[in-house]
Amino acid sequence: MTDLPEWMRPPRPEGWLAEDLDHLPNAPRHIELIDGSLILTMSPQRRWHMKIIGALQQRLAEQAPGGHEVDREMTVLLDPKNRPEPDLVVSTTPYEGDQTWLPAQDVELVVEVVSPESEQRDKKMKPAKYADAGIRSMWIVEQEADDAVAVSVYELDDVTSAYTRTQVARGTLKVDLPFPIEVDLTTLAP
Incomplete structure (x- = not known):
């Protein structure tokens, strides 16, 4: 060895x-x-995964109001021992070219596009850590039959400090947090 x-x-x-x-x-x-x-992340990324991330990043950036940035694969500093890398992050952190991470207090939405090798982390481990850090919204994006897209939308419950699922979107995703967003999910997959 x-x-x-x-x-x-x-x-x-x-x-x-x-x-x-x-x-x-x-x-x-x-x-x-x-x-x-x-x-x-040592295994190769599936093409579906990469296409969904790119398309969602574009849709979010088009709808984001001023003062919001949409970043792809940027780590988020949750605490000294946790710096995960969501697939997409919407934050109010001003752009700085040399920045390698975003502070959790500026993050308004994290998006995890689930892959077989990351399913446990994306659906179990990371949501608990994002909630503990006070990130208000989280989406978990999954591939369904025929490459269809399903988005589980979660919002932070102030009483329990845990996420509550508010919807599972298929076809059209429409939310008010972190700002009004509407996405035709049928246009994301090739």
Whole structure:
């Protein structure tokens, strides 16, 4: 067995911290930090997944009011040991070219497009962390039969500090949070 690359060795016994992600020489592009552990996306992305992310990013950007940015595959700093990378993020963080992460307090919506290899993280682990960080809205996007798109919309419940599903959209997605959005889901998949 070959030696591990230097970037895979934790800098301290208790694991990684969020700021460590910016100092990993020669590391793969997609790395998340969950509970102080590095999560690498090593499997190839499916074309459906990439098309849906691109189309949704475009629709969100077209409808976003001033002061909102729509970013793709940008990590979100939740706390010192958690910096996940949602597929899409809508935030009020002003654009800064060298920025590598977004602060959770500026994030208004996270979107996870589920892949077979990330299903457990996208549907179980990440929603709890996003809710704990106070992110108001989350969408989970899934592929149905014949490449159809279904979007589960979640909003943060102030009493329980957990997400409540408010709808499962098929055909047309229409929401008021974080701002009025309407998307014809039938136009997303090729």
